[in-house]
Amino acid sequence: MRYSIRNRMIVLIVPLVCLILAGKSLLTLWMTTEAQAERSYAASSEQASRYANELDASNLANLRQACTLARMLECNTTHNRAEIMTGLENILRKRPDLIGVYVGFEPNAFDANDRLYRSAPGHDATGRFAPYWNRLGPSPSVEALTDMDSSDWYLIPKRTKRSAVIEPLNYHGFLMTSFVCPILKDGRFIGFSGVDVSLKHLDADVAKIKVFKTGYAFLVSNTGTLIAWPDKRLIGTQNLRGLAAKHHNQDLNLLAQAIQQGRNGFIKTRDPISGRDVVMFYAPLSTCKWGIVMVAPVQEIFANVYRLRNWLIIIGLSALILVTIAIALAANSLAKPIMQLSLAADYVAQGHLDQHVPDGRGEIGVLARAFNNMTDQLKLTITALEQHVNELKAARANQDKLIEELEIKNAELERFTYTVSHDLKSPLITIKGFLGYLEQDAIAGDAVQLKADIDRIASATDKMQQLLLELLELSRIGRLQNPYEEFELEALVQEAITLVAGRIKARGAEVIINGTLPRLYGDRPRIREVFENLIDNAVKYGGNVPHVEIGTRQQAGELVFYVQDNGSGIDPRYHARIFSLFEKLDPASEGTGMGLAIVKRIVEVHKGRIWVESDATGSTFCLTLPDNRQANLEEDNL
Amino acid sequence: METQKPTILLIEDNPDHAELVLRSFRDHQLSVNIKHATDGEMALDYLLRQGQFSDAATSPRPLVILLDLRLPKVDGLDVLKVIKADNELRRIPVIVLTTSEAEIDLVRAYDSYANSYLVKPVDFDKFIKLMNQLGIYWLDWNHPI
Numbered sequence A: 001m002r003y004s005i006r007n008r009m010i011v012l013i014v015p016l017v018c019l020i021l022a023g024k025s026l027l028t029l030w031m032t033t034e035a036q037a038e039r040s041y042a043a044s045s046e047q048a049s050r051y052a053n054e055l056d057a058s059n060l061a062n063l064r065q066a067c068t069l070a071r072m073l074e075c076n077t078t079h080n081r082a083e084i085m086t087g088l089e090n091i092l093r094k095r096p097d098l099i100g101v102y103v104g105f106e107p108n109a110f111d112a113n114d115r116l117y118r119s120a121p122g123h124d125a126t127g128r129f130a131p132y133w134n135r136l137g138p139s140p141s142v143e144a145l146t147d148m149d150s151s152d153w154y155l156i157p158k159r160t161k162r163s164a165v166i167e168p169l170n171y172h173g174f175l176m177t178s179f180v181c182p183i184l185k186d187g188r189f190i191g192f193s194g195v196d197v198s199l200k201h202l203d204a205d206v207a208k209i210k211v212f213k214t215g216y217a218f219l220v221s222n223t224g225t226l227i228a229w230p231d232k233r234l235i236g237t238q239n240l241r242g243l244a245a246k247h248h249n250q251d252l253n254l255l256a257q258a259i260q261q262g263r264n265g266f267i268k269t270r271d272p273i274s275g276r277d278v279v280m281f282y283a284p285l286s287t288c289k290w291g292i293v294m295v296a297p298v299q300e301i302f303a304n305v306y307r308l309r310n311w312l313i314i315i316g317l318s319a320l321i322l323v324t325i326a327i328a329l330a331a332n333s334l335a336k337p338i339m340q341l342s343l344a345a346d347y348v349a350q351g352h353l354d355q356h357v358p359d360g361r362g363e364i365g366v367l368a369r370a371f372n373n374m375t376d377q378l379k380l381t382i383t384a385l386e387q388h389v390n391e392l393k394a395a396r397a398n399q400d401k402l403i404e405e406l407e408i409k410n411a412e413l414e415r416f417t418y419t420v421s422h423d424l425k426s427p428l429i430t431i432k433g434f435l436g437y438l439e440q441d442a443i444a445g446d447a448v449q450l451k452a453d454i455d456r457i458a459s460a461t462d463k464m465q466q467l468l469l470e471l472l473e474l475s476r477i478g479r480l481q482n483p484y485e486e487f488e489l490e491a492l493v494q495e496a497i498t499l500v501a502g503r504i505k506a507r508g509a510e511v512i513i514n515g516t517l518p519r520l521y522g523d524r525p526r527i528r529e530v531f532e533n534l535i536d537n538a539v540k541y542g543g544n545v546p547h548v549e550i551g552t553r554q555q556a557g558e559l560v561f562y563v564q565d566n567g568s569g570i571d572p573r574y575h576a577r578i579f580s581l582f583e584k585l586d587p588a589s590e591g592t593g594m595g596l597a598i599v600k601r602i603v604e605v606h607k608g609r610i611w612v613e614s615d616a617t618g619s620t621f622c623l624t625l626p627d628n629r630q631a632n633l634e635e636d637n638l
Numbered sequence B: 001m002e003t004q005k006p007t008i009l010l011i012e013d014n015p016d017h018a019e020l021v022l023r024s025f026r027d028h029q030l031s032v033n034i035k036h037a038t039d040g041e042m043a044l045d046y047l048l049r050q051g052q053f054s055d056a057a058t059s060p061r062p063l064v065i066l067l068d069l070r071l072p073k074v075d076g077l078d079v080l081k082v083i084k085a086d087n088e089l090r091r092i093p094v095i096v097l098t099t100s101e102a103e104i105d106l107v108r109a110y111d112s113y114a115n116s117y118l119v120k121p122v123d124f125d126k127f128i129k130l131m132n133q134l135g136i137y138w139l140d141w142n143h144p145i
Helices: A005-075 A081-094 A152-160 A200-208 A240-247 A250-260 A303-349 A362-444 A447-476 A489-499 A501-507 A524-541 A595-605 A629-637 B015-027 B040-047 B076-085 B103-111 B124-141
Strands: A098-105 A131-134 A141-144 A169-171 A174-185 A188-198 A216-220 A226-228 A265-270 A277-284 A291-297 A485-488 A510-513 A519-522 A547-555 A558-564 A610-615 A618-624 B007-011 B033-037 B064-067 B094-098 B116-119
Touching: A005 A081, A005 A098, A005 A174, A005 A188, A005 A200, A005 A265, A005 A277, A005 A291, A005 A303, A081 A098, A081 A131, A081 A141, A098 A174, A152 A174, A152 A188, A174 A200, A200 A216, A200 A226, A240 A250, A250 A265, A250 A277, A250 A291, A303 A362, A362 A447, A362 B015, A362 B124, A447 A595, A447 B015, A485 A489, A489 A501, A489 A510, A489 A519, A489 A524, A501 A524, A510 A524, A519 A524, A524 A547, A524 A558, A524 A595, A524 A618, A595 A610, B007 B015, B007 B040, B015 B033, B015 B124, B033 B040, B040 B076, B064 B076, B076 B094, B076 B103, B094 B103, B103 B116
Parallel strands: A510 A547, B007 B033, B007 B064, B064 B094, B094 B116
Antiparallel strands: A098 A131, A098 A188, A131 A141, A169 A174, A174 A188, A216 A226, A216 A291, A265 A277, A277 A291, A485 A519, A547 A558, A558 A618, A610 A618
16 A cells, blocks of 8 residues: 555645645745834834833933023123122022032133132132032032043033033932033133933933833943843943944944944844844934944744744645545545445455445446446346356256267167077087088987987077077167056066966975065056066076066155065175176077177166175065156156 | 186176076087176175185186176276276286177277177077187187296
């Protein structure tokens, strides 16, 4: 069954279906992935920009605060340092989100009275007006700004004459940044104002940003310093380039560069935290050129695609299984009738011609009908053949029987000719022999011998004559027959006894009929001949005082006639031979040896049987004579 | 001496034929002692020294056996077969003397190791001549054991 239709169909079709399904699925997946990527990237980039704007809003507000202060100071004409000090303190008290608020003037740029304020609160040793109201202590206090010539919050506005967001710095354990604005007079830089803001709230805001399912966002400054980051310990202390080095991730350097240049976009890389494949979408904050970065796991961006892929695989496998089952079923429905046909053919081959296969539809149905038709035809042909063979057999058997009968007849005839020629020749030799001696006797004048020889010649001649007569008689039996008639057997036996009365008397024999004898139908004179012969023999070969009994007995469902004597019996060796032609057990006895042959022939013509039963107390000749009336009538009708 | 004369066993059921044989031997004055068995059974009894022939003195071994084929009781061919199956008797020449010229009888006789097969001539002169020559040949010329 290895190369069965089913298996071959499965082997041929299933890979094809696999190929088609796989191709289709791959194409769908590829296109879907592309579409999904495009859509996701666009959406995520947009979202990153939106988050950048949202975060920028607070920065803008802080920057505006600094600038508002600068504009106020530019328009101030009272030059009252105390008033400004109070104003600053008020701002600080009103804005709890500010860490500090300050102004700083170039030496003697405020009112040229710096020398009056040497080391006063909010002034340095030279009396330069640089008050710094802050919350670094337990309560708002003021101190003078120091190290201005080495600080960005002084150098940048002085150089650019524009407001600026200063690079965040770690100040006493928290990250803060300064929003500064130059104070200009007639286009000349005379000082600056600024606010310091803790960046904690930015970190909190960024932490709230949800990117897909498990993604996150972070915020870096223009130089890459981490402003908002999941691991709070790294905030302010680590930057992108540091992370790039730490994680051997060049992509992070590229990201840092992009942010520094204020570009937006995305980059595919490995997440430094989880190590997963991620896409980082970045967008700049317009006020400060910081960068917001959204880290989106690829897995989640393409979650839809993956779900689609899984479905496609499941659908594909299901389709494959269904196709296989369908093929198997189809093949079975195709193969089953073929198997049935094959089995039926085997069965028919074994000679069971009644085998039919169920009809079907289509080609199989045609085949099944053709097969059934063939079986029927075969059956008809075989039946006809069998009949023919039987007829031939019967004819052959008949022929064989005829041949056998012919052979028996032929053998009989051969034996007949043989014995006849022998038995005719014998007396001839005697006659011619003794004729020859007659001459010698005559010459010798031996009258006694002459008489004896003549007697021998006469006897031989008689014997020859008797032989010829009996041969004629034998040839007549069956050939020439008297018309069949119904007669009393008893009367017939009485006649036979009368015919051999001479011998009975001579031997002093006793002949009796035991019981009554039935009526018979047959050739009466011939049957009388039978009994005459048998009785004569019985008297001849009986005991010293012959006792002969004639009667009937039932044996094996048929009537048996018998003639019993009290002689010395016949040796079983001769039981078959005695019915042959010219068989004489006693050479000295008279007769030609044809008597029993004639008897047998007559009985056989009457379709009966004859046999002898014999022991030391005598011989019994038994014969059957079936009632031939019916058979004879039929023959006559023919 | 009677006993020194060679014995011939004549097995012949037809008394007339036996008489013809005996008389022709007598006429030719053959010095033989002829034993006549009238049927096959008697012949075998004589040869096997059974029954009335049990005395070896009165039933000497024949020099030659003349055997007719169609015999009562035991057929001539069966007698021949018994003779030729016997270690001692088989050396005695058996001359089949019969009326039959049938080929089947010739074949059977020779197949059963008959030493000679003679057909009784119907003609008297030939019969006498045959008997004469038979006597000369088998009693004078032939070397018995």
